[in-house]
Amino acid sequence: DSGVTQTPKHLITATGQRVTLRCSPRSGDLSVYWYQQSLDQGLQFLIQYYNGEERAKGNILERFSAQQFPDLHSELNLSSLELGDSALYFCASNPSGGEWETQYFGPGTRLLVL
Amino acid sequence: DAKTTQPNSMESNEEEPVHLPCNHSTISGTDYIHWYRQLPSQGPEYVIHGLTSNVNNRMASLAIAEDRKSSTLILHRATLRDAAVYYCILSFYGGSQGNLIFGKGTKLSVKP
Numbered sequence A: 001d002s003g004v005t006q007t008p009k010h011l012i013t014a015t016g017q018r019v020t021l022r023c024s025p026r027s028g029d030l031s032v033y034w035y036q037q038s039l040d041q042g043l044q045f046l047i048q049y050y051n052g053e054e055r056a057k058g059n060i061l062e063r064f065s066a067q068q069f070p071d072l073h074s075e076l077n078l079s080s081l082e083l084g085d086s087a088l089y090f091c092a093s094n095p096s097g098g099e100w101e102t103q104y105f106g107p108g109t110r111l112l113v114l
Numbered sequence B: 001d002a003k004t005t006q007p008n009s010m011e012s013n014e015e016e017p018v019h020l021p022c023n024h025s026t027i028s029g030t031d032y033i034h035w036y037r038q039l040p041s042q043g044p045e046y047v048i049h050g051l052t053s054n055v056n057n058r059m060a061s062l063a064i065a066e067d068r069k070s071s072t073l074i075l076h077r078a079t080l081r082d083a084a085v086y087y088c089i090l091s092f093y094g095g096s097q098g099n100l101i102f103g104k105g106t107k108l109s110v111k112p
Helices: none
Strands: A005-007 A010-013 A019-024 A031-038 A042-050 A053-057 A064-068 A074-078 A087-094 A109-113 B009-013 B018-023 B033-038 B045-050 B061-064 B070-075 B084-090 B106-111
Touching: A005 A087, A010 A019, A019 A087, A019 A109, A031 A074, A042 A064, A042 A074, A074 A087, B009 B018, B018 B033, B018 B084, B018 B106, B033 B061, B045 B061, B045 B070, B070 B084
Parallel strands: A010 A109, B009 B106
Antiparallel strands: A005 A019, A019 A074, A031 A042, A031 A087, A042 A053, A064 A074, A087 A109, B018 B070, B033 B045, B033 B084, B061 B070, B084 B106
């Protein structure tokens, strides 16, 4: 158990809908990362937050957005969902987001868009 | 971004050592070398990381070439639980940006 929690574990929805994925980082960690893992693209970095502020952006679509709240939990919002958005979404956290730091991954949310 | 090259797959027998290679010929002087693994149906899990010197921890050892253009993850005695995809990653050096760029990794199979 990494100490990172993600909810829900599974999500099934329809095209065009909007969903919110939630991540609670390890106690004391200020940095949160979101990754997407699909069969054809592998694990891809989406976005990073540090203490409520966006720090880095990866291959995140404009239909996707994220935020980190004062209690440090983070939410990833996916809107206008398409079939291709079906994937595993992982959240990771570490204390300060430095490149030398280990990232601790949550168990993921499996999203299926029908 | 500095890229890594790993074999797609490797096989090992249980209780034998495993050497997982990684080439990173375009590594910069300040890139860290990280290894993560992903067991089936789980999130990635940290294994080990290093900068210049060889590193050991309870899970594995990391041997880094003198020119840092390659590294090898060593599992001293493979168990069935070590069957996973192993990713060799160079940290993206951007001040305090620590996002990981995953490649396709090496799928390790362990035979009993």
